Amino acid sequence: MGSTSAENDGKGVGRRDLIKRSAALGLISVPTMSFLSACASGGGDDQEKAEAGEKTAENPLAVNESAGMEFVLFDGGFGKEYAEDAVELYEKAFPKAKVKFSATQKIQSTLQPRFNGGNPPDLVDNSGAEQMDMGVLVGKKQLADLTPLLDAPSYDDPNKKVRDTLRPGIVEMGQFDGDPVWILYYAYTVYGNWYSQKALDSLDAEYPQTWDEMLAVCEKAKKKGMAGWTYAGKYPYYIPFSMSPMIAKVGGAEVLKAIDNLEPNAWKHPAVKTVFEAWYELYKKGYILKGTPGLDHIQSQTAWAKGDALFLPNGSWVENESAKVIPADFGLTVSAPPGIDDNDKMPFGTIWASGGEPFIVPVKAANGAGGMEQLRIMLSEASSKNFTSKVKSLSAYNGGTDGIELTPGLKAGVAALELAGDNVVNPRMQDWYVQLQKEKIGVSCLGEMMAGRLTPAETIKKIQGYADEAAKDSSIKHYKHQ
Amino acid sequence: MKTTETPAPVPAESGTPVHKAEASPGGLEKGKKEGTTLNVFSHGVLVIWAIMVSLPLVWAVMTSFKDDASIFRSPWSLPDKLNFDNWSRAWSQAHMSDYFLNTVLVVGGSLIGTLVLGSMAAYVLARFDFPGNRFIYYLFIGGMSFPIMLALVPLFYVVDNMGLLNTIHGLILVYIAYSLPFTVFFLTAFFRTLPSSVAEAAFVDGASHTRTFFQVMLPMAKPGLISVGIFNFLGQWNQYMLPTVLNTDPDKHVLTQGLVQLAVSQGYKGDWSGLFAGLVMAMLPVLAAYIVFQRQVVQGLTAGALK
Amino acid sequence: MQHGKYRFIVGFLAVPLGLYALFVIWPFVQSIYYSFTDWTGLSPEFSMVGFDNYSRMLDDDIFWKSLWHSVLFALLVPLVTLGLALFFSFMINVGGRKRKGGPVITGVRGSGLYKIVYFFPQVLSIAIVALLFQFAYNPDSGAINSLLRGVGLDSLQPLWLGDPDIALWCVMAVLVWSTVGFFVVLFSAGMASIPAELYEAALLDGASRFTTFFKVTLPLLWDTVQSGWVYMGILALGAESFAVVQIMTTGPGGPDYSTTVMVLYVYQKAFRDGQAAYATTIGVALLVVTLAFAALVMKLGRRERLEY
The missing domain is CATH 1.10.3720.10 (MetI-like)
Incomplete structure (x- = not known):
């Protein structure tokens, strides 16, 4: 086709053509203009805030009765029913308010643009694989201080503040840098060694309290064709659920704090070395279920539930998550990790327990008071009981277990907490430094060590290297235990 | 080569003699023997790949009828019974x-x-x-x-x-x-x-x-x-x-x-059984559409493949 | 011929180009801009930091690992996929036994069936495929190791995705598995439209069937192979490798960074670590790699077009 373009086309342009042409141009340019003025981060146009309502005894947070409230829940292991029930209570309290409730697993991809645009929802359960980085949210001043909620009278007893109805540690966990409380963890998780009491009985063994006893139990199990341990090999950051409290038990809680604070040589503490060597012993003696490094959490839990392995480092959600594969007569139990021997710094029973399911109220929310009121409703005894009976997990509400029948795992969790007393540790690495904890320490070091590809000494050196890197990395916000 | 002049694809099974080859000497005698070896070999390889491709899918269909415990316990066994509730659960939830x-x-x-x-x-x-x-x-x-x-x-x-x-x-x-x-x-x-x-x-x-x-x-x-x-x-x-x-x-x-x-x-x-039911549900319509329109797809590609 | 040419050109290009500029180019230009900032992705505030993200990237060991894996993906996955696909489609179309009175070159019996079966994985989205294989690779009760035990290979029970030495190959194998079928159908179509005279002539010249493949089939299919290579390589650098690595591997990206790829690293930085600006920087690097890959394939692939 002869399109040599030698000829100038200009002379052929008539008036009609001009109009046509400009119309075509307009088609492109009109939308172009409208978004040029508002590019991605061109925020500033924050949404209008709802006016405060009247502050009464029933409405201590002065929620605007007719303002809409939007609640985005992470739709994970706990499902969404418990939250829907709480939303119903909110709607009953504020019949004129329009509540928009949604549940998703894609927290960040759905909400990130809205945080950027200044129109986030009023209450968010920021959890799951796509959890938005809390450190960044706090650092960039995107969250509302929840102190008004904590100081408001509780739902059940007007003479008691919300903060006094919570389990120990919940408020502290929500603090990052001083007094303001940015996060309210709604669930309460007990971490530790999970096992079948029935299997342990069948071995004619007691739960071990020292490492020698642990090795003896594993040996017994091995003779019966059962592995001592398995874990989520593809997500080895489950290992610390049992390993971290053991480090605290052996060397004292300060060791964990130093680790969290990214102090130099924190990992070189002798307690760390002792514990790593103890765990490595499990690998060397062949007490780890064959194939474990290739199993994900579900697969390892299933192998464990069918009796291939005795112990599993995990959190209290395991009861709900693996409900379908845990046999009825399993006798699900959790115990604190054993220590090394009598020279340990902390008593047997030292356990890791802390909040889960972080709820936040964005500072730019239109109806932040509404979001907090929703949380206040969820922290009532009735809602908490509803949560516990529906999802088999404790909530942040201290108590809330009377009068409902506890499942075996829950019962064991409550017992383990009682045994622990004040000896509850709460390592913060997994909230503060996600990449460091999960990917670097978990996958690249602990996972490699338990698969037998790194010795304990090499592991410590590698972890310390990663920790030092993170301490120096200016792109990460650093936190310290208060 | 011009697409418009592309000859019709040679129908593999039709048996219509497109080109008689009997008259050709030497090269074809060799070709005949070679053809047989090749034929056995190619069938072997093709069957192996066909099995490799279809096994996971057959397995997925099978799994969608099992209960959760047996999915992990014995991945290759046939389902004890057909758990259709997996399907109804996935259908209503998804x-x-x-x-x-x-x-x-x-x-x-x-x-x-x-x-x-x-x-x-x-x-x-x-x-x-x-x-x-x-x-x-x-x-x-x-x-x-x-x-x-x-x-x-x-x-x-x-x-x-x-x-x-x-x-x-x-x-x-x-x-x-x-x-x-x-x-x-x-x-x-x-x-x-x-x-x-x-x-x-x-x-x-x-x-x-x-x-x-x-x-x-x-x-x-x-x-x-x-x-x-x-x-x-x-x-x-x-x-x-x-x-x-x-x-x-x-x-x-x-x-x-x-x-x-x-x-x-x-x-x-x-709920892995429910998940497999959902997966199979999602894949069947596309698979069915492909099998039904396979001829058209292949013809379209045939004409477009060589420019 | 020239009458109204420009009007026509503008008229035809305006809408596609406008749409493309609006939804593709403009967001990408913004992204590149962000790579010079310290934007977290979680708040509208940020400031310019110049080339900080770029110098940080060059010092980042994980970045280099992911780059290397991505390059492997772009080169090996298409090579193996297209190689297998050519081989299978040649078998299907040319591997048949000569029947008396039949054409010189025939497909194997049941060629139609093969073409249907091989296409199966293509109707599954890659996420589903990854999910299926995650079960298959389970070292404890997974399909593959159960099968190995079943045939008496109890001693051979690899950790598959749990072993840093083979995890990357396991992941690549899944991509190959799922895409070979599409190219078999594509190439079969091409082979079917090669006139039988060409084969006949080659055979008469004393060529074996295998040499006809290199003398006749491959040259005539070359253009298709080349666009297939570009298409496949870009998928292997982007969306598909993301899905398989993200869903299947340890961590994901492990064990010990043995499977991490650039697109996964972009995702983790942007959607896990709240470092959107750094993520876009890695994205820009990914862009460069992809462009280089496409240019390389087009350059290597350029050759005389065969006319017949």
Whole structure:
């Protein structure tokens, strides 16, 4: 086709053509203009805030009765029913308010643009694989201080503040840098060694309290064709659920704090070395279920539930998550990790327990008071009981277990907490430094060590290297235990 | 080679003697023996791959009828009984029927749009010389290499500012835009190979450029359009990242969103049998469509494969 | 011929180009801009930091690992996929036994069936495929190791995805598995339209069937192979490798960074670590790699077009 373009086309342009042409141009340019003025981060146009309502005894947070409230829940292991029930209570309290409730697993991809645009929802359960980085949210001043909620009278007893109805540690966990409380963890998780009491009985063994006893139990199990341990090999950051409290038990809680604070040589503490060597012993003696490094959490839990392995480092959600594969007569139990021997710094029973399911109220929310009121409703005894009976997990509400029948795992969790007393540790690495904890320490070091590809000494050196890197990395916000 | 002159594909089984080969000496005697060895060998290899390809799918179907415990306990055993409740659970939770309809709408609309707009742009770029031609061409081609993930947040604002968020037509426009690079790349090459004589003749007969395109060139490009259409169909049908961000309204979800949602939530609930039922449900219609339209697909590709 | 040419050109290009500029180019330009900032992705505030992100990237070991894996993906996955696909389609179309009175070159019996079966994986989205294989690779009760035990290979029980030495290959194998079928159908179509005379002539010249493949089939299919290579390589650099690595591997990206790829690293930085600006920087690097890959394939692939 002869399109040599030698000829100038200009002379052929008539008036009609001009109009046509400009119309075509307009088609492109009109939308172009409208978004040029508002590019991605061109925020500033924050949404209008709802006016405060009247502050009464029933409405201590002065929620605007007719303002809409939007609640985005992470739709994970706990499902969404418990939250829907709480939303119903909110709607009953504020019949004129329009509540928009949604549940998703894609927290960040759905909400990130809205945080950027200044129109986030009023209450968010920021959890799951796509959890938005809390450190960044706090650092960039995107969250509302929840102190008004904590100081408001509780739902059940007007003479008691919300903060006094919570389990120990919940408020502290929500603090990052001083007094303001940015996060309210709604669930309460007990971490530790999970096992079948029935299997342990069948071995004619007691739960071990020292490492020698642990090795003896594993040996017994091995003779019966059962592995001592398995874990989520593809997500080895489950290992610390049992390993971290053991480090605290052996060397004292300060060791964990130093680790969290990214102090130099924190990992070189002798307690760390002792514990790593103890765990490595499990690998060397062949007490780890064959194939474990290739199993994900579900697969390892299933192998464990069918009796291939005795112990599993995990959190209290395991009861709900693996409900379908845990046999009825399993006798699900959790115990604190054993220590090394009598020279340990902390008593047997030292356990890791802390909040889960972080709820936040964005500072730019239109109806932040509404979001907090929703949380206040969820922290009532009735809602908490509803949560516990529906999802088999404790909530942040201290108590809330009377009068409902506890499942075996829950019962064991409550017992383990009682045994622990004040000896509850709460390592913060997994909230503060996600990449460091999960990917670097978990996958690249602990996972490699338990698969037998790194010795304990090499592991410590590698972890310390990663920790030092993170301490120096200016792109990460650093936190310290208060 | 001109596509229009392509001979009809040799029907493998028809037995119609297309070319008699008896008369040929030497080379063919050798060929006969070799053919037999080759035949045994090729059947062997082909069967092995066929098994490798179909086993996982058969396994998935089988698994969708099992209960959770036996999925892990004995992955290869047949289900003890057919657990149809897996299917009903997945059907009701995953809203498969709604999502299916949404997907058909979105993919149908964007497929047509992609082909029309893509062929218009490709035609102009392939057959007209004008300043900026190369630039625009490479601008389109470059788009193939953009990782979509990077653009998600700014794209969200563009779509939001135009009021197209959570709309089916908004999603269609975005799908078209992201399908254009490969379509333009493929069709430009295709248009270049079409004979220019026909178009010139039409043009001399007084047809406008536009008419020439729609009445002469487009029909000639049909094989290419079918090929690129199939590429795009598969891509758009499986598109996941774009709807996740741009289409958050649960009523307007497409199938992939529903499936991933199902996968994640079943993962949390440990309902693997339900998940497999959902997977099989999602894969069967496409599989059925392929088997039914297989002949057309292959014919379209056959004509378009050699330019 | 020139009458109204420009009007026509503008008319035809305006809508596609406009749409493309609006939804693709503009967001990407913004992204590149962000790579010079310290934007977290979680708040509208940020400031310019110049080339900080780029110098940080060059010092980032994980980035280099992911780059290397991505390059492997772009080169090996298409090579193996297209190689297998060519081989299978040649078998299907040319591997048949010569029947008396039949054409010189025939497909094997049941060629139609093969073409249907091989296409199966293509109808599954890659996410589903990854999910299926995650079960298959389970070292404890997974399909593959159960099968190995079943045939008496108790000693051979690899950790598959849990072993850093083979995890990457396991992941690549899944991509190959799922895409070979599409190219078999594509190439079969191409082979079917090659006139039988060409084969006949080659055979008469004393060529074996295998040499006809290199003398006749491959040259005539070259253009298709080349666009397939570009298409496949770009998928292997982007969306598909993301899905398989993200869903299947340890961590994901492990064990010990043995499977991490650039697109996964972009995702983790943007959607896990709240470092959207750094993520876009890695994205820009990914862009460069992809462009280089496409240019390389087009350059290597350029050759005389065969006319017949």
